[in-house]
Amino acid sequence: MLARPLFPMLLALAMAACTGPAAGPPLEPVEGFAVERYLGTWHEIATIPAWFQRDCASDTTATYGPAPEDPSWIAVRNACRTAAGEEKVAEGRARFTGSPATGALEVTFLEPLGFWLWATSGAYVVIALDPDYRWSVVAHPSRDYAWVLAREPRLEDATLARLRSVLAEAGYDTCRLVLTASADPRRGARLCDLALPGEARPA
Secondary structure (H helix, E strand, O other), X not given: OOOOOHHHHHHHHHHHHOOOOOOOOOOOOOEOOOHHHHOEEEEEEEEOOOHHHOOOOEEEEEEEEEOOOOOOEEEEEEEEEOOOOOEEEEEEEEEEOXXXXXXXXXXXOOOHHHOOOHHHOEEEEEEEEOOOOOEEEEEOOOOOOEEEXXXXXXXXHHHHHHHHXXXXXXXXXXXXXXXXXXXXXXXXXXXXXXXXXXXXXXX
């Protein structure tokens, strides 16, 4: 396993580096967000590949729970398996940037001397969320980061088509997103290249 202090620091620095000007109109976070329903484990279905995830080969998950030091914060545990089968973990904290009923948060993975460093936090904006909390789309104002998450390790193609449209409408180039779902044999394919229900295959 990668040493725990190193991976969170690199991840925090990477996220901090992308907190500059937005690459498009402001993102619209979901309203009526219920944090208690959002907690638990999510599987990564698709993402824009980032250098700090380059060692992740499969089983990428994000697990959220109550933070013991502050009830208004969320404890974050990101994990994946390397090609050698080792688990790679990053632990952090998230907090709302406004009302807890709005899906706009910031996340930090840097904890020097036992204090979470919010100055290095990255935006975590939930722009689409299933009414039953079965899937979620997380965006960043720079449009350099995005995650499609689900409670199960694979999404139905009809849902994936819908979420691809959500990302495109939010200003993302869906060709930058790659399918990472371990249970999908198309893993590694660009999201824009997938032939999905109700949409013509991109040229």
